[in-house]
Amino acid sequence: MNAIFLMLMGLGAMALGYFVYSKFICEKIFKVDPNFRTPAHEMQDGIDYVPTNKYILWGHHFTSVAGAAPIIGPAIAVIWGWVPAFLWVVFGTIFFAGVHDAGAIWASSRNKAKSIGALTGDIVGNRARSIFMIVIFLVLLMVNAVFAVVIAGQLINFPSATIPVWGAIVVALIIGQLIYRKNMGLLLVTIVGVIALYGMIYIGPMLPISLPEMVGPLSDNQSWIILLFVYAAIASLLPVWMLLQPRDYINGIQLFIGLGLLYGAVILASPDVVAPAFNTDVPEGTPSLIPLLFVTIACGAISGFHGLVSSGTTSKQIDKEPDVRFVGYFGAVGEGSLALAAIIAATAGFATLADWQAIYHSFGQGGVSAFIKGGANILQNGIGLDTVLSQTLLTVMVVLFAGTTMDTGLRLQRYIFQEWGSIYNINWMQKAAPATFLAVGSCLLLAFGAGGDGSGGLLIWPLFGTTNQLLAGLTLLVITVMLVKLGRPMWYTLGPLMFLLTMTTLGLLIQLKSFYEKGDWFLFTLDLIILVAAVLVILESSSALTKQIKANKAEAASQNT
Structure with a gap:
């Protein structure tokens, strides 16, 4: 199989999904209304609630949800062969992710931009909300703690990425001022910003920067992780227009250009897929x-994390309700195209099957390293980019995706603490600064309490996949109950959620057996708690769904008599 055919089939199917299926879902099922007054207008505060141009908001949403996971997961999963990974990415994007992401934004926007956790209390019940919030907190804790480790590792392994990664923050701050304070045109600002970012990628290999000698007794890994959380804490408190929006937007443009270069190199190099x-x-x-x-x-x-972003930050910035389709569904398509690129790099970026097997010698191997090495080979063979420059470009892509997700993730974790403060009437916890302190503190406690070098988040990472997919299923459950209450067709969300909850529950049970056999009682206990939480929320949601269906039938019967 030539990688060009893989690319064309995947991208073509996703494009068809956006232009046809997303139009049907948003117009006929969600029934988005251009006259609906969104929370961004109704509750505008200039900090979190800000009506936003849909292209800028798409950039925020896409880069926030993408992270490093759509690279890591597919580049590990190809160990089973490229066909299963390819089919799940393509059909998952079209029928699962796009509907999930757009649906979460729509549901939240229709309910004063409440997070999916808080929304559970209104749609399903308070008991389900309490359990759901714990699952959400665990997912955010894993994402923030582990992505800090991923970013630190890449900055250590590729010091040529230091200047473009941190320089992107400065560029974003300037862009935010130019758009919102100077009212400069978006096209001009975009061109200047992209040139600045790629200029720094070019300079990076000439001026590689390592950290250890600057920070004293801390190791390089510890130093980067602490600096990343200090930055993320500051970023989470700033108004979204000042840093979060422009950083995500310009990174989104840059990253799409990077994907364009990689896909262009695939066409020019025409590599064969060497993996089975x-x-x-x-x-x-x-x-x-x-x-x-x-x-x-x-x-x-x-991914369940997408539901957190959709209902946590994105729904607070939707200018017009029809923007849900472009921001949410097309954001999922963007991530699907990144996952497809990861599959191609990890299966066609090696010269022979033996070279591929040398990387995939055990489960869990591959991931970011396979994407960077394989992708760099394709870039070098296709468009002649120097190996170091190619690796820097792809490393910056990984780090910027992970960094923007971490920015948003910490802000979402702050929202969770604030919502808990509101639910339990703890006034000081409802304030942004204390809630941010708790969010950062919990991440650092996991990072350094469970692992002295700051990598403690990796301890519970084996549970991320199942917990994250459980969260996606529960988000679809909330959307489904909401659709039933509105008298809308529910099968377009009920089908994906039944499949997802089945696979996730089986995955939790398999992991439970594995942890038991290994004697890993910490992960065994945590897995058991998540499994029990899943069962309880499913029972609560099923009860709410059944009651609502019966109520709808009773109402219809009364109207006919």
Whole structure:
């Protein structure tokens, strides 16, 4: 199989999904209304609630939800062969992720931009909300703690990425001022911003910067992680227009250009996929394809974290309700295209099957390193980019995706603490600064309490896939109940959620058995808690769904008599 055909089939199917399926879902099922007054206008405060140009908001949403996960997951999952990973990414993007993301924005926007956790209390019940909020907190804790480790590792391994990664923050601050204070045209600002960012990528290999000698007794990993959380804390408190929006927007443009270069190199280099279509000789210890494929690839097919972003920050910035389709569904398509690029880089970026097998010698191998190495080979062979420059470009892509997700993730974690403060009448917790302190403190406690070098977040990372997919299923449950209450067709969300909850529950049970056999009682206990929480929320949601269906039937019967 030539990688060009893989690329064209994948991108073509996703484009068809956006132009046809998303139009049907948004217009016929969600029934988006251009005259609906969104929370961004109704509750505008210039900090979190800000009506935003849909292209800028798409950039924020896309880069916030993408992160490093749509690279890591697919580039690990190809160990089962490229066909299963390809099919799940493509069909997952079209029928799962796009509907999930757009639906979460729509549902939140229709309910004063409440987070999906708070919305659960209104739609399902307070008991379900309490359990749901715990699952949400765990997902955010994992994402923030682990992505800090991912970013730190890449900055250590590729010091040529330091200048473009941190320079992007300065560029974003300037862009925010030019757009919102100087009212400069978006096109001009975009061109200047992209030139500045790619200029720094070019300069990066000439001026590589490492941190250890600057910070004293701390290790380089510890130093980067602490600096990242200090930055993320400040970013989470600033108005969204000042840093979050412009950083995500300009990074989104830059990253799409990077994807364009990679896909262009695929066309020019025309590499063959050396990985097997179905790998019948997987390394010893590799878990079964079903259900683990569907939790190994989360972001890139469907991810519960997207529901948090959709209902946490994006819904507070939607200018007009029809923008839900472009921002939410097309944001999912953007992430799907990144996951597809990861599959191609990790399967066609190596010269021979033996080279590929040398990377994928055990389950969990590949990931970011396979994407960077394979992608750099394709860029070098296709458009002649120097190896170091190619690796810097792809490393910056990974770090910027992870960084923008971490920015948004910490702000969302702050919202969780503020919502808990509101639910339990703890006044000081409802304030932004104390809530941010708690968010950062919990992440650092996990990072340094469970691992002295700051990598403690990796301890609970094995549970991220199942917990994240559980969250996606529960988000679809809330949307489904809301659709039933409105008398709308529910099968377009009920079908995906039933499939997802089945696979996730099976995945949790398989992991539970694995942790028991290994004697890993900490992860065994945590897995059991998440499994019990899943069952309880499913029961609560099923009860609410059944009651609402009966109520609808009773109302219809009364109207007919």
